[in-house]
Amino acid sequence: MSVVETNGKQTVLDGMVAIEMLDKYELIVIGGGPAGLSAALSAREHGLKRILIVERDVDLGGILNQCIHNGFGLHYFGEELTGPEYAAKFVDRLEGQSIDVLCDAMVLEIIPGEDGHVLRLMSMEAGYCTVRSRAIVLAMGCRERTRGAIQIPGTRAAGIFTAGTAQRYVNIEGYMVGRRVIILGSGDIGLIMARRMVLEGAKVLACVEIMPYPGGLARNIVQCLQDFDVPLYLSHTITKIEGKERVEKVTVQEVNDRFEPIEGTEKVFDVDTVLLSVGLIPENELSHVAGVEMDAKTSGPIVFENGETSIPGIFACGNVLHVHDLVDFVTTESEGAGRAAAEYVLRQEDTTHVRMCENESYISLVIDESVAYTVPQRIRVLRIDDGVRVFFRVKAPHKTPKRIVFRDGERIVASFRRPYMTPGEMEHVTLQRAELDNVSGNELLISVEEIR
């Protein structure tokens, strides 16, 4: 027996029938969070009829389901929503769209092929199946960096959680993870959890950030730390965790500009809980195995202007591509990828077009040391209608106005002014088709410069 959830209602199918039916998909979207939902809906809107969303959790919505705070949707919907409300808007839109949904299911492998891509997926209901799809959208999201990744010295006591795991325990499972809390890292989830723990009655003694500037959004520093009197220690880190069974004590030290602890600056906090908010990593194990070309700077796939990866017909969007600060941008990016996937499938019938695309030239976006990364990394100019949106992050904070310059050799192709920039806030600019048409080489260099 196999159960495929369609429009929120479960359709029970015979196992064999289900697999045959699964074989007919034009698009399979891996991940039912904000990225996957938007991509699927957009692909449907642009003409695809047979779409499947595979979600590993029991419900659609992804990590938004545990983000019960507000602040979502200001850009996309022009209103303040909570995470579950934002997700629900998209889940509701699935109604009547005949998009199939398989929850509590894992995609184990993607095997790319010229005649469609093969996926191996599994769930208790559907069993272990091999399915084929013309196109794939990768929308698996990201995961949190852990203690082992940053080598915090000390014991292995209980009470050390990543902020997101703690958020799940508190907001979904309904359990408190601690009474006296210290937060390492000032990423957005850590800031949100600082406020959440205070609201649930815990004491948050400090938020400690190794960099000289905060990692999260300015609004979260104000609304989650300052408003709740949680001190933020910049250029500080945890240098020792003590406690046998459960965390008992944490030592915090100031660091020098090589991030080494400075002797004599020790502060000891009596806490039973350490929450880590030390970065997010796109979750690309499936992409690696599929052989998608990766960008070491984003830890995500290298993509073209429409979200297509180095493997034709495989697209990527959302946090699997690069870590976003705002879900609104995930949505717009994913709508683009969904539309591109639809165009890819619909143009497949047009074989002359496919041949034309094979040797299509592109411009590579390259960065200097002032920029952390860009997405997309490659632009096929002929595929652009009016303009293309380029997302990027700066390497270090700029408190005075600067300009972002795109250079074709010596010549400036485009330049944009920004009053203020920080690595914690993703930036974007739009390059016009006309500007790109004038590029003579196959590289555009992006840099942050003083305004002259």
Added chain:
Amino acid sequence: MFDVAIIGAGVVGCAVAYELSQYELRVALIEKENDVAMGASRANTAIIHGGYDPEPHTMMGKLNVEGMHRCFELCEELDVEHKKTGSWVVAFDEEQRVTLQMLLVQGIANGCEGLDILEGDVVRLQEPNLSDEIVAALWVPESGVLNPWEFALAMAEVAVRNGVIFMPNTDVRDLSWREDHYEMGARVVCSGDETTIRARHVINAAGVESDRIHNMVAPPAFEIVPTRGEYYILDGTAAGHVVRSVVFPCPTRAGKGVTISPTIHGDYLVGPNAEVIDDRTDTSVTRSALLDIADKARRVVPDLDLRTSIRNFAGVRSNSTYGDFFIEKSATNFIDLAAIKSPGLTCAPAIARVARKMLCEEGIPMERRVLWRGGRRVIRFKEIPEEERAAFVRAHPLYGRVICRCETITEGEIVAAMKREIPPVSIDGVKRRAGTGMGRCQGGFCGPRVLEIIARESGRDPLCIEEDGCGSFMLIGETKDPTCREI
């Protein structure tokens, strides 16, 4: 009244329990922690040593090669994850090349087979990531890696299946001889209750506490010198190919040095250092040791990317003033299997056989258990061949739900672990049996679901479930419970 009480359920205690379970004896396996293999047996380099390193006249030298062969056999019999990778000892200069020669001669004396010294360039054909400065290396084909806690657990599970009584959370406080038996006063950890255990024979396999147990019945003969070793685990997917075989530097007086080895889970283990500490339970990691290990490891593999680290841990080894395994009959009906340091994991099965012979000499009747049930099979979804998976999942739907996405561990594997002879009581107990939380996210995603499954399968309150040892609770209460409020 037990015929034999084994104090300590580390790999040595478990190996003895396994050995004795084959005879008609009443055996107790007493452990102060809440699971088997909670000390050095779970925090070590996870290597089946070839046997070239210990000097031939020592117990270590006498038992290593036999232990190595027996380890590989047991891993096969008990379905313990292992791999015969072979190992290298690398030399950076001519002086170290002389050491390799010495190790080769010593290895042959200990019974090693297939040893060979190869030139640096030849070694690099096999292990291209090794440093250009390496001039030669000793090749040890009969060696490998294993899952050390599963090894101890597998032996203990078979022992329990055949009548051995496993007594976790039982801390032996005093031991005295009463005419024809020992009386042990023990404290039940967590509850604090006192209990008395009686046994005609006692085996001391208490690892880092083995001198304290010894001193309860005999004059001091050795002293444990607790020696901490710290490690990195590197994510195999992110680190790319590092080494195929275990790579040791040339050994020194301080130990075998910082080793780089593949793990059976496809990751890499880097470490340990060796630091003498006072607190025998202190398994903290330190900044200075990790930096030191990183430097030493990069000397062997210059491009080693330690940013791919997913976990650090430390183990406290039972080095001692005696300098060798202390395997002696130290009092009436009391056998020390004490000060078992490296290569103790490899030697454990051979030590167990020695213990059995010593018990025989003490006059204990050794009659083969007629209905002994050996062997062990574990279903690991990842190992099921592609063409059989669909049918298997149809027949066993719980294996169709992935709980640990980094390591692809299914609910079926966790539930099966919960139903074995020694069920896990903690999240790390499940980790040691099923492999959940071993990967990149370190249990960030699967932790809450594993906790839920433990609670469901064992009928316990989720609030009582520990991360690891007794008292290491994950949760403090339900939200909105006023007793959880700090402000």
